[in-house]
Amino acid sequence: MKINGTPYRSVWVNEKDGWSIHIFDQTRLPFSLDILRLTTQQEVAQAIITMQVRGAPLIGAVAAYGLALALRQDAGDAAMESNAAMLAATRPTAVNLHWAIDRMLKALRPVAPQERVAAAYAEAGRICDEDAAQNEAIGRHGLELIRELAKNRPAGTPVNLLTHCNAGWIATVDWGTALAPIYMAHDEGLNVHVWVDETRPRNQGAALTAWELGSHGVPHTVIADNAGGHLMQHGQVDLVIVGTDRVTRTGDVANKIGTYLKALAAQDNAVPFWVALPSTTIDWSVANGVTEIPIEERSASEITHVAGRGEDGVQTRVQITPDGSRAANPAFDVTPARLVTGLITERGCCPATEAGLRSLFPEQQG
Numbered sequence: 001m002k003i004n005g006t007p008y009r010s011v012w013v014n015e016k017d018g019w020s021i022h023i024f025d026q027t028r029l030p031f032s033l034d035i036l037r038l039t040t041q042q043e044v045a046q047a048i049i050t051m052q053v054r055g056a057p058l059i060g061a062v063a064a065y066g067l068a069l070a071l072r073q074d075a076g077d078a079a080m081e082s083n084a085a086m087l088a089a090t091r092p093t094a095v096n097l098h099w100a101i102d103r104m105l106k107a108l109r110p111v112a113p114q115e116r117v118a119a120a121y122a123e124a125g126r127i128c129d130e131d132a133a134q135n136e137a138i139g140r141h142g143l144e145l146i147r148e149l150a151k152n153r154p155a156g157t158p159v160n161l162l163t164h165c166n167a168g169w170i171a172t173v174d175w176g177t178a179l180a181p182i183y184m185a186h187d188e189g190l191n192v193h194v195w196v197d198e199t200r201p202r203n204q205g206a207a208l209t210a211w212e213l214g215s216h217g218v219p220h221t222v223i224a225d226n227a228g229g230h231l232m233q234h235g236q237v238d239l240v241i242v243g244t245d246r247v248t249r250t251g252d253v254a255n256k257i258g259t260y261l262k263a264l265a266a267q268d269n270a271v272p273f274w275v276a277l278p279s280t281t282i283d284w285s286v287a288n289g290v291t292e293i294p295i296e297e298r299s300a301s302e303i304t305h306v307a308g309r310g311e312d313g314v315q316t317r318v319q320i321t322p323d324g325s326r327a328a329n330p331a332f333d334v335t336p337a338r339l340v341t342g343l344i345t346e347r348g349c350c351p352a353t354e355a356g357l358r359s360l361f362p363e364q365q366g
């Protein structure tokens with residue numbers, strides 16, 4: 001994606017700067033576009049834990065580079081395995097992280113230690129290229145859905161889309177998942193407007209999705225998380241489209257907390273609810289998302305405090321709850337497949353069912 005006309009990916013390597021890894025510090029957006037230089041696997045792990053880098057596909061790609069950085073220190077078998085385990089443990093819900101680390105280990109175990117660093121950078125680079133290509137393909141398939149809706153809109157009225165959290169290019173290596181079709185629709189001149197859930201507690205929608213859409217010129221309106229049901233009741237949402245952190249082989253969808261409530265409201269109002277994902281987000285080993293997907297419990301301080309920019313222009317955090325009130329912070333929920341209209345993958349769209357997914361990915365045995 002372009003920032004002020006310059007194309008960027010969300011992660012890149014600087015060979016001339018010690019093969020360091022570069023990302024945008026997402027905790028500084030939308031107020032400041034800061035590039036973060038990562039030189040060790042500990043720095044990568046810390047960036048993932050603090051959500052300076054976030055979004056299921058991007059976490060996987062950056063963790064892959066984290067393993068490459070670890071191998072620069074020690075390319076032996078024992079160190080490789082323990083650093084891989086350390087990186088895989090940084091966040092529990094998004095399956096792309098585990099997928100990427102597994103893929104790296106499968107590629108690197110047969111390689112002699114002295115050749116592992118080069119092999120690791122090459123494999124991580126392939127993971128990035130594939131993620132960008134998959135998301136672009138998701139964009140093309142999802143675009144068809146928006147084109148269909150646009151055909152039936154009265155002239156001059158936009159197709160109204162609603163999204164939750166941030167599943168744009170900054171959450172992936174490029175393009176995004178849920179936002180890729182929206183970018184393509186806008187780019188080909190379709191009249192689209194996006195309702196952006198603010199996405200408490202971390203406000204990925206208000207901070208990141210709104211920033212992405214605004215930078216790309218896509219008309220959008222930020223709403224409180226609780227507004228979506230009301231808008232659907234009043235015919236102001238034509239399509240809900242979200243990303244996901246893990247999809248079971250049966251089509252259950254883990255995504256940012258609050259997604260399930262949007263799906264319930266969509267069902268009640270006959271609004272189509274679509275989920276966009278690269279195949280790296282499918283967990284073929286899991287059948288029941290509600291009981292089997294681990295849900296990350298994050299710090300209570302993300303609930304008791306909100307981050308923002310003060311009137312003095314300085315980024316700050318303010319407390320919004322009384323001293324002593326307890327807070328709980330489950331970061332994801334699971335939307336059962338029965339509430340999902342369909343899945344948009346790099347190989348096309350399918351129903352959120354095991355048969356649907358297997359029809360697109362017949363090579364999967366799990």
Ligand SMILES: CSC[C@@H](O)[C@@H](O)C(=O)COP(=O)(O)O
Nearest residue numbers: 054055056165167171243244256
């Ligand atoms: C494209 S990832 C799926 C998103 O909708 C969302 O759940 C996400 O970005 C992950 O959450 P985060 O906790 O911000 O890393």
